[in-house]
Amino acid sequence: xxxxxxxxxxxxxxxxxxxxxxxxxxxxxxxxxxxxxxxxxxxxxxxxxxxxxxxxxxxxxxxxxxxxxxxxxxxxxxxxxxxxxxxxxxxxxxxxxxxxxxxxxxxxxxxxxxxxxxxxxxxxxxxxxxxxxxxxxxxxxxxxxxxxxxxxxxxxxxxxxxxxxxxxxxxxxxxxxxxxxxxxxxxxxxxxxxxxxxxxxxxxxxxxxxxxxxxxxxxxxxxxxxxxxxxxxxxxxxxxxxxxxxxxxxxxxxxxxxxxxxxxxxxxxxxxxxxxxxxxxxxxxxxxxxxxxxxxxxxxxxxxxxxxxxxxxxxxxxxxxxxxxxxxxxxxxxxxxxxxxxxxxxxxxxxxxxxx
Numbered sequence: 001x002x003x004x005x006x007x008x009x010x011x012x013x014x015x016x017x018x019x020x021x022x023x024x025x026x027x028x029x030x031x032x033x034x035x036x037x038x039x040x041x042x043x044x045x046x047x048x049x050x051x052x053x054x055x056x057x058x059x060x061x062x063x064x065x066x067x068x069x070x071x072x073x074x075x076x077x078x079x080x081x082x083x084x085x086x087x088x089x090x091x092x093x094x095x096x097x098x099x100x101x102x103x104x105x106x107x108x109x110x111x112x113x114x115x116x117x118x119x120x121x122x123x124x125x126x127x128x129x130x131x132x133x134x135x136x137x138x139x140x141x142x143x144x145x146x147x148x149x150x151x152x153x154x155x156x157x158x159x160x161x162x163x164x165x166x167x168x169x170x171x172x173x174x175x176x177x178x179x180x181x182x183x184x185x186x187x188x189x190x191x192x193x194x195x196x197x198x199x200x201x202x203x204x205x206x207x208x209x210x211x212x213x214x215x216x217x218x219x220x221x222x223x224x225x226x227x228x229x230x231x232x233x234x235x236x237x238x239x240x241x242x243x244x245x246x247x248x249x250x251x252x253x254x255x256x257x258x259x260x261x262x263x264x265x266x267x268x269x270x271x272x273x274x275x276x277x278x279x280x281x282x283x284x285x286x287x288x289x290x291x292x293x294x295x296x297x298x299x300x301x302x303x304x305x306x307x308x309x310x311x312x313x314x315x316x317x318x319x320x321x322x323x324x325x326x327x328x329x330x331x332x333x334x335x336x337x338x339x340x341x342x343x344x345x346x347x348x349x350x351x352x353x354x355x356x
Contacts (some may be wrong), residue, residue, distance in 0.1 A: 007045070009081035014041040017078055032070055036061075040078055047085040052094060055082035059102050066109065075106035076128050080135050083244050087139035099132045124145050149252075153285040156246050160278075240277060240295070247281045253292040254281075260299035272333055273297065273306050276326050280308035280348040283323075290345060303335075303353050311345040327349070 017037035031318045040058055062112040076083075076099050086095040094348040103125060110121045189251035244254045265273070277295055284290050290312030298305040323339045326348070330337040333353035 003039045009084065010041040010044040010048065013037065013044050013078070013081050017041075036065060036071065036078075044081045047082050049084040049274060051082060051089050052091065055079055055086055055095070055098060058082050059098065063102070063105065066106075069114075073124055074128070075125070076102045077131050081133065083125070083135055084139040087136060088143050090143070092136065095136060099136070103129055103132070140337075149285060153282065156282065156285070160207055161247070167334065183325075237273060237297075239274060243278055243281065244295075247285060249292075252281075252285055252290065255292070255294045257296045258296065258299070259285060260295070263299050263301065263304075263354060268333060269354060271302065272329050272335070272352055273304060273350070275329060276306050276348065276350045277308055279323075279326050284308075284310045284312060284346070299355075303351055305349070305351045307347065309342075309344060309347040323348070 014037050017040055018033050039061065043054050043058055043061075059076070062071075062074060062078050066075070079102075083095045083099065085091075086098075105127075107121065107125055110116045110125070111118075119125065160317060180212070193204040195206040247254055281293065281295075284293050290310035293308065293310040296305075296307040296309075298307075323337075326339075327337045330350045330352060333352050335350060337348070337350040339348045340346070
């Protein structure tokens, strides 16, 4: 449970405790209820660090107020935020046991120590039991969803690395073929030129020119292959659909928009756009807690703009390694990249010139 969720839980406690007492019929003097709500909200602020201790403290406070007849309803539900935090920390069993013990204590109190009508006890404790069960089930489902998304993101990273490794093997094979073929062809022409150097100088010159042409083509191929090796691979923009499909498997809703007339994009620029989208989506899946992300690409005659916007909590740091790597990649091509939170969530935007 992070601090943002702790703050939200504290706010809900501050507003929900008075409302809960009003609904359950335990609403006492406004000053006392407001003080209890403020105290429980203050305790909840520390729940992300000590969830079990906060749960025990809240339950003890509520039971003390019940024993002193300062409030007339509620045993477990005021500690809902602490229960959620405990479940998110992976301690569902402890949360369930603590709730059951508190409900048993409350049942004993309301039937033996401070007797109430049987229907009143059944309505209040039965309602609390149902509420606690719903809270524990909801928190468990949310935690399982987070773990599932983290697992999908991990598999996504593993699959990406595997494909890069396969691409490097293929590049190494192509590199070997280019080098061996080039050396063989150049060697043949050099031998012809050497044999014809004195008797047929024109043929020797022709062979040297052919060797030079083969060498030039080979150097171009080698530069391309070496550039691909440095990058791991040079993906094209038509590979974005496959990337979106992988991210959707993680439970993230992805929308893709294109504006302008698609223009031929040089391979390094296309690779940079792909990497910006890939890194942004990976960060969204792993850190942002978002449910929806929109990817937009705008084409202009001399530039391409990519915009990745999610509705998460801004979990991606603006100075993280992923953002820094994307910024360096874009800057190396003469472009610019910005990243940061906005009203809707978190946005990564990159603009790259289209130049050969």
